Amino acid sequence: MMMTLYDLAGQNDALRFSPYCWRVKMALAHKGLTVDCKPWRFIEKDQIAFSNQKKVPVLVDGDQVINDSWTILNYLDTAYSDKPPLFIDEVAKQSAYNLKLWVEKTVQVPLFKILIMDIFNCIHEKDKDWFRTSREQRLGMTLESFSDSSDEAIQAFRELLEPIRKTFEWQP
Numbered sequence: 001m002m003m004t005l006y007d008l009a010g011q012n013d014a015l016r017f018s019p020y021c022w023r024v025k026m027a028l029a030h031k032g033l034t035v036d037c038k039p040w041r042f043i044e045k046d047q048i049a050f051s052n053q054k055k056v057p058v059l060v061d062g063d064q065v066i067n068d069s070w071t072i073l074n075y076l077d078t079a080y081s082d083k084p085p086l087f088i089d090e091v092a093k094q095s096a097y098n099l100k101l102w103v104e105k106t107v108q109v110p111l112f113k114i115l116i117m118d119i120f121n122c123i124h125e126k127d128k129d130w131f132r133t134s135r136e137q138r139l140g141m142t143l144e145s146f147s148d149s150s151d152e153a154i155q156a157f158r159e160l161l162e163p164i165r166k167t168f169e170w171q172p
């Protein structure tokens with residue numbers, strides 16, 4: 001039976017923009033596994049209530065329900081060990097975990113500052129109030145005050161990516 005992935009979508013069904021959902025989709029593609037990616041919007045908490053939490057990605061594989069992208073990757077490597085591995089050994093796994101943390105803690109925050117108004121403009125109409133209220137509460141300011149897509153912010157973001165650029169120079 002095909003797996004189902006609850007995947008964050010924007011106003012347009014085809015616009016999927018969750019970095020955590022992409023992480024899972026790329027892992028599935030790497031392993032050659034097919035999945036039905038169901039579009040999900042922020043306020044549709046009832047649709048994923050069976051996972052006992054409120055965020056995507058949620059992967060349903062037969063009777064298995066798994067949430068949290070990193071937990072899903074580990075599930076896939078264990079459940080589908082006959083397919084190409086995501087982590088060839090423990091050292092590779094620790095290195096990937098370190099990269100995940102760097103991206104989440106260091107890369108995503110300035111990226112979110114640059115993109116926040118684009119995100120707001122692309123999300124589904126029914127998500128807009130929820131997004132504004134929850135994010136403004138979390139940020140302690142309006143989306144507009146938090147937003148910074150100036151040339152300086154973009155340049156600083158490019159510089160932040162330098163370590164990963166250098167890595168890719170020798171690590172295809």
Ligand SMILES: N[C@@H](CCC(=O)N[C@@H](CS)C(=O)NCC(=O)O)C(=O)O
Nearest residue numbers: 018019020054055056057068069070
């Ligand atoms: N640590 C989680 C983060 C998941 C996450 O934050 N997902 C966002 C979409 S990008 C979400 O569903 N947010 C809904 C909410 O904040 O209520 C993972 O890696 O899967």
